Amino acid sequence: MKAKSLRGFTLIEILVVLVIVGLLAGAVSLVVGGNRERRLLAQETEQMLNRFNLMRDESVFAGKVFGFALQEGRRFEFRELDEEALNWQPVSLSGIGSGEFPEWAQIELTNDEVAFVLKKESGKSEKETFQPQIIFTPGGEYTPFQLSLSLPATGTEAPYTLTLKGDGFSAVVMSSGEEPDA
Numbered sequence: 001m002k003a004k005s006l007r008g009f010t011l012i013e014i015l016v017v018l019v020i021v022g023l024l025a026g027a028v029s030l031v032v033g034g035n036r037e038r039r040l041l042a043q044e045t046e047q048m049l050n051r052f053n054l055m056r057d058e059s060v061f062a063g064k065v066f067g068f069a070l071q072e073g074r075r076f077e078f079r080e081l082d083e084e085a086l087n088w089q090p091v092s093l094s095g096i097g098s099g100e101f102p103e104w105a106q107i108e109l110t111n112d113e114v115a116f117v118l119k120k121e122s123g124k125s126e127k128e129t130f131q132p133q134i135i136f137t138p139g140g141e142y143t144p145f146q147l148s149l150s151l152p153a154t155g156t157e158a159p160y161t162l163t164l165k166g167d168g169f170s171a172v173v174m175s176s177g178e179e180p181d182a
Contacts, residue, residue: 041150051078056142058093059138060140073095078097133145147164148161163176
């Protein structure tokens with residue numbers, strides 16, 4: 001009686017399977033990673049949404065006036081009005097004060113109001129003076145606005161825009177045409 005020989009996989013067969021699995025995993029990560037900017041844009045927009053709603057709430061609770069300005073370039077800044085000196089001071093809340101939007105994002109702020117200056121800050125030029133485009137008042141009201149953050153269209157993807165809308169009375173909301181992939 002002949003003994004049946006047991007045969008396993010050769011080293012070459014195992015290596016070929018590992019290479020194929022590696023290539024498939026790489027292709028999947030490229031497809032998923034392609035939405036990186038969309039996820040980052042959604043994250044940045046949600047952080048701004050939280051900042052606006054916090055400023056709205058803080059103005060009511062603290063009885064203070066806060067302002068938001070989109071500065072030249074990509075910088076933004078929140079400040080608090082010093083009503084005695086009639087000038088804008090940095091916000092004392094951590095993580096709120098100022099920041100910068102990512103270079104790859106397109107930003108557009110629109111509202112019905114024009115920026116204004118209560119008092120020129122001493123030692124600063126007209127250009128350096130804080131001029132808020134959005135004001136949050138202790139009565140819970142604020143300047144109605146729309147802030148859009150967009151990714152431009154690429155060869156394979158359509159433009160992608162997330163918009164923060166504030167009607168001047170209720171909480172600021174975020175809207176988009178589609179939700180980014182998780």
